[in-house]
Amino acid sequence: MREAQQERIKCLIIGSGPSGYTAAIYTARADLKPVLYTGLFIGGQLTKTSDVENYPGYPDGVMGAEMMAGFHKQASRVGADLRIGDVSAVDFSQSPFSVTVDGEKGILADTVIIATGATPKWLGLASEQQYAGAGVSACATCDGFFFKGQDVAIVGAGDTAAEEALHLAKLCKKVYMLVRKASFKASKAMVHRVENTPNIKVLFNVEVKEVLGDGVKVQGARLFNNITDEELTVDVTGFFVAIGHHPNTDLFRPWLTMDKAGYIKTKGCSTRTNVPGVFCCGDAQDPVYRQAITAAGSGCMAALDCERFLSEMEQGPFES
Structure with a gap:
């Protein structure tokens, strides 16, 4: 039975990095009051990168850690609730979804955006x-x-x-x-x-x-x-x-459809997973491109998909 005192969240984002922070920026601007848990590795793989010269808007390049600090600051400025913590368990069997943080804190989330990335082997x-x-x-x-x-x-x-x-x-x-x-x-x-x-x-x-x-x-x-x-x-x-990557998705394996390598499958050109209300963006669903800019772009997509989903739940489906 679910605990009566669990925190209720409209939009929960799991993981930081370009996709998670971008999703946080867009959902915050849409007044979805997102809560983002950074995971154990705050800022994602880019914080281990020295010079980044292929991300638009930085004509002189930028250090990876500095770039992610800017993402974090921007997400916070527009109103995203950024928290240090690691999601240790999820239950996507019913909505709102049950999520456990650091093995003890319980959360109920109306929607979840997964942005947990992938780790190089x-x-x-x-x-x-x-x-x-x-x-x-x-x-x-x-x-x-x-x-x-x-x-x-x-x-x-x-x-x-x-x-x-x-x-x-x-x-x-x-x-x-x-x-x-x-x-x-x-x-x-x-x-x-x-x-x-x-x-x-x-x-x-x-x-x-x-x-x-x-x-x-x-x-x-x-x-x-x-x-x-x-x-x-x-x-x-x-x-x-170049011996491969391991998507950080093991936590979601009981609930979400994945390929053989563990990348979460999304529907069509969207970020929707097989569970309505759960979305995935960034390297956790991208075995091909794995770039900061493509991750950020899919974070934007996840936020827009999430906003649309919540609108449909509140107002009924949009007419095609």
């Missing part, structure tokens, strides 16, 4: 994390520009890794593609493009043992060949990891 090396944002990146599209004319390495064997290697090859002098097994997992078309790009050198059967650097920035990578048992070093200034 890493190799698990201490040196990898040491140089994160200082030469190590999980997004070649985001950060490749900073290594223009330099030698870089990218780890991965699938279509995403191949696509990012090709992107880097347009910018960088040389791209080492590091593949753990004896063959690609990528499609034949992508493999053909990689093999026919002169400045991409593929190293098969190699594992990365350590990202090398001077304590400030990346200078290379130490590799181990699984066939010859030999160690080798590549001299690079950029080290990219």
